Amino acid sequence: MTTGDNNQPEAAESASSPAKSSEQSENERRIHSYEVQLRRLSSELALTEARERRAIALDLHDHIGQALAYTRMKLTRLKGNSVFCGFEDEFSELLLLLDQTIRYTRDLTVEISPPVLYELGLVPAIKWLAERAERRHEFKVKTRERGQPLKISEEVQILMFKSLQELIANVAKHTRATKVNIHITWQSDGLQIRIEDNGQGFAPQTTEIPVPAGDGFGLFSIRERLSCIGGSLVIQSTPHKGTEVTIYAPCSIVRQSDEDQNTSG
Numbered sequence: 437m438t439t440g441d442n443n444q445p446e447a448a449e450s451a452s453s454p455a456k457s458s459e460q461s462e463n464e465r466r467i468h469s470y471e472v473q474l475r476r477l478s479s480e481l482a483l484t485e486a487r488e489r490r491a492i493a494l495d496l497h498d499h500i501g502q503a504l505a506y507t508r509m510k511l512t513r514l515k516g517n518s519v520f521c522g523f524e525d526e527f528s529e530l531l532l533l534l535d536q537t538i539r540y541t542r543d544l545t546v547e548i549s550p551p552v553l554y555e556l557g558l559v560p561a562i563k564w565l566a567e568r569a570e571r572r573h574e575f576k577v578k579t580r581e582r583g584q585p586l587k588i589s590e591e592v593q594i595l596m597f598k599s600l601q602e603l604i605a606n607v608a609k610h611t612r613a614t615k616v617n618i619h620i621t622w623q624s625d626g627l628q629i630r631i632e633d634n635g636q637g638f639a640p641q642t643t644e645i646p647v648p649a650g651d652g653f654g655l656f657s658i659r660e661r662l663s664c665i666g667g668s669l670v671i672q673s674t675p676h677k678g679t680e681v682t683i684y685a686p687c688s689i690v691r692q693s694d695e696d697q698n699t700s701g
């Protein structure tokens with residue numbers, strides 16, 4: 437009886453533990469699927485943002501940019517006759533203002549969505565980023581490309597470009613680097629880009645992602661978005677020696693949902 441009494445809770449416990457563990461694994465499964473969905477959502481949002489930016493940039497160029505250029509042409513013609521009515525200075529002032537506005541609109545268009553990415557592709561766009569960084573910052577940038585280029589989807593192209601833009605911004609923001617090397621390597625099934633700087637590195641030494649100072653498209657977002665498409669981000673850093681960040685994206689990604697859409701459509 438005593439034995440029976442003693443055994444009862446044990447029996448109840450052993451009966452409830454498989455149930456408990458199956459409940460636990462169900463919860464874990466839910467959390468995992470929730471994480472996957474969140475990554476997909478964030479990736480979708482980034483792609484939508486890039487498409488919207490492209491549409492705005494095209495609109496700016498096609499409408500405002502063209503209208504300004506046309507106005508400038510007309511105004512220049514009128515200025516030729518303005519000497520007769522004493523408005524020459526006013527016309528010169530207007531033309532100067534118009535030139536500044538045209539330049540500003542052009543810079544804004546490029547800043548919103550660089551046309552080189554869509555017109556020439558990822559590698560020329562990375563070279564453009566490198567040249568722009570050299571003009572704006574104190575470091576020299578060397579870009580090298582190796583391997584046989586693969587066809588990449590719009591999603592990977594935008595993701596790799598934005599990631600590299602952030603990694604270059606990090607060098608400018610967080611290091612006193614004087615040299616930056618960008619190695620673009622086409623592998624058999626994907627694209628690897630390594631960016632090395634000779635700045636002060638992370639202190640203490642880490643391969644973990646540090647807590648960001650800002651809330652931009654930081655290392656954490658890059659890693660999350662890349663992992664969503666089967667890619668990766670790896671950091672190697674030595675204090676006072678520099679940092680290496682390697683990003684990788686597989687190249688031909690066909691999502692199940694896309695395939696489903698194609699077969700059902």
Ligand SMILES: Nc1ncnc2c1ncn2[C@@H]1O[C@H](COP(=O)(O)OP(=O)(O)O)[C@@H](O)[C@H]1O
Nearest residue numbers: 606610611637638646648649650654655656679
């Ligand atoms: N190339 C680098 N060299 C040294 N430290 C870096 C480098 N890149 C990033 N960091 C460190 O990692 C942190 C996280 O970077 P990130 O996620 O891009 O966020 P944020 O740039 O907004 O701070 C930075 O605040 C900085 O301390």
Ligand SMILES: [Mg+2]
Nearest residue numbers: 606653654655
């Ligand atoms: Mg950053």
